[in-house]
Amino acid sequence: NPVKEFLGRPGTDWLKYSGGERPTKIRLGDFKPVARAWGDWVARNVIVLGNWSEYQLENAVLIKMIM
Numbered sequence: 001n002p003v004k005e006f007l008g009r010p011g012t013d014w015l016k017y018s019g020g021e022r023p024t025k026i027r028l029g030d031f032k033p034v035a036r037a038w039g040d041w042v043a044r045n046v047i048v049l050g051n052w053s054e055y056q057l058e059n060a061v062l063i064k065m066i067m
Helices: 001-009 034-044 057-066
Strands: 023-027 055-056
Touching: 001 023, 001 034, 001 057, 023 057, 055 057
Parallel strands: none
Antiparallel strands: 023 055
16 A cells, blocks of 8 residues: 555554444554654644544645645
8 A cells, every 4th residue: 555655664564443344543653753743733733633642644645735
């Protein structure tokens, strides 16, 4: 996955949404340092997240676009 490779550290796995079949989330702790900083900034200033420790694919794409 290009988003995972761009944002995530080597060996990062996507997580499945509860009840879902396909992985759709990535942990903020698995982001590369610069991506993590942008992820934190986006969560505080741009979008409202219920869970700051995991990012849905759509939000991860937003961070990739910013970078």
